[in-house]
Amino acid sequence: MKKAMVFGAGISGLGAEHLLKNMGYEVILVDDKKGISSKEGMEYLDEIEIFVKSPGVPYNEIVMKAKEKKIKLIDEIELSYEYMLQYEIKSKIIAVTGTNGKTTTTTKITELLQYAGYKAEYAGNIGVSYAELLLKHKDLDYIVLELSSYQLENLLDFKPWITMVINLTPDHLSRYKDTNDYYKTKFNIGKNQNENDYFIFNLDSKEVVERENFIFGRKIKISQNINKECDFWVKDGKLYGKDGKILECAKLSLKGKHNLENVLFIVAAAKIVGIQNEKIREFLYNTKTIEHRMEDFFNYGKVKFINDSKGTNIDSTKFAVEAFDQCILICGGFDKKLDWSPLAELIKIHAKEVYLIGETADEINRILLEKGYDSSRVFLLRDLKSCLLNMKERFTSEEPQVVLLSPATSSFDQFNSYEHRGEVFKELVREIFGR
Known part of the structure; x- marks a missing residue:
């Protein structure tokens, strides 16, 4: 039987364990509380084909030894994507990262898709793991993933249809050598995209704009300012797309400049999908704020x-x-x-x-x-x-x-x-x- 090792028994690690077992692997779980210790795990490295590292665990000796032995080192996001390919799951992936606004944007894109009649669920850095979602749902139209920088570190082939880096400000510097290393990791989210995919491009985020060369999908440009290059923009309190006015900002239930940034991403994703302006307005004028955010x-x-x-x-x-x-x-x-x-x-x-x-x-x-x-x-x-x-x-x-x-x-x-x-x-x- 094929063997795999999962390091870390949090939500992501346990999801990976369940998915691997579903794929026919014997799984060795390394976790000081729920599995074997890292020291014990070292003894099994020669037997395994895949090493799945949970996002929250450090790059300690067992991880570096797996790299040294050239064992396939991935995370649960990559594993789940490979599962989708292997089992021909056709759900389209919308992937969201950035320093701020990820949860609101991910949640509200999902809820808007559901409001418009699509089968959609979110996973990743909120709710359930991507892996558990795939085991539970085989017929979704859309999977919306909130992804932290930690979850983007060990990607190989992961390729969303729509992706976005909402904004970038310094964070997690106990993990990364500097801000540039952190920002570069964020852009792994779209590294495998091509002209058939979409990258929603925030012209108001200086750090995102400076890394335009990391964008390989078709750019859909957004801004809170009037900008002739934009696909979606704000002018005189109204949000516009190239087909005209979409909504009035004063009527949005999500208040504040930061939420207007989130709304631009939500609207851009909805329009790519093909949701009508009337549905977008109905939803965004009445949706509630998310738990734990103001x-x-x-x-x-x-x-x-x-x-x-x-x-x-x-x-x-x-x-x-x-x-x-x-x-x-x-x-x-x-x-x-x-x-x-x-x-x-x-x-x-x-x-x-x-x-x-x-x-x-x-x-x-x-x-x-x-x-x-x-x-x-x-x-x-x-x-x-x-x-x-x-x-x-x-x-x-x-x-x-x-x-x-x-x-x-x-x-x-x-x-x-x-x-x-x-x-x-x-x-x-x-x-x-x-x-």
Whole structure:
């Protein structure tokens, strides 16, 4: 029997394990909690044909040894695509990456496709793994994939029909040698495209435009500004395509400049598919915001609580604090080795007070004080429960406040995922302020 090794037993790794077994492989699962250890796994390398590395696990000794032995090293995204080819699954792939806006864009493209009558589901970096989706659904018209840079590192033949890099700003520098390495990895998403495929090209993102030579699909150009080169653009509060006005921006249910960027991608994808303007308008005027992204979920009298746990980098938090100016901000988390000075500047301008949590708390506190932020407005309490208990003692329900959780970094120091962090935040707020 053919043998494969899967390193990492998270959502992606377990999906890969199930898919490989379905393909007739004996699978060796390497994971300190749910499988054998990396050290034990080294003993099986000579027996395996495929090594599937989960996105969250490091490039440690066993991964490098598999490379050295020239074992086929791929990730679950590549494995799933190869499964589609082998079993002639005809679903068209729409693939989404970028630093910010991935989840909103992925979710809303999927929901719009469903609204227009297509069989469509999303997977990848949200919801279920690509592999599990394929095992569950064999007859989808469209598979919409949100893909992180980690999931784009070991691709060979993966080839979406429509792809997009929404925007690029510094992130994950604990993983990559520099920002250019991170940005280049993002563009792996379309490296196998040709003129029969589509790349939605954001002319407003300088870092994307500078990497135009990495684009091989047919470019569909979008911009929030008037641009004669554009296929889709905004002018005088209206979104246009080459066939005329599509929608009025003021009527969009997804508010803010960052969401208008997302909407341009959603509209461009919908028009490539062939969805009529009327359907696009109906959907985008009425759709709801996604969970964990500027989610207004609880009021304690005049105190409003906003869950923006999806704010996993500085630019994401920038959008949130600008939307809720003079908020009580809760931020901090896993240390990605970023420059926290831009975050400190945002806090100085937009946050009335700041509560700091996680690994980055001390460093952000140090930079804030260096920049002259009043130390009496900083609460270095390190975890969500302590922050909320402190607020309960200090705030009355009659004083208008906006409490915004927008961490500006990943969750892995204290939580399993941004979803887990958001759920814990909401549960604690309801428990502490709902009494």
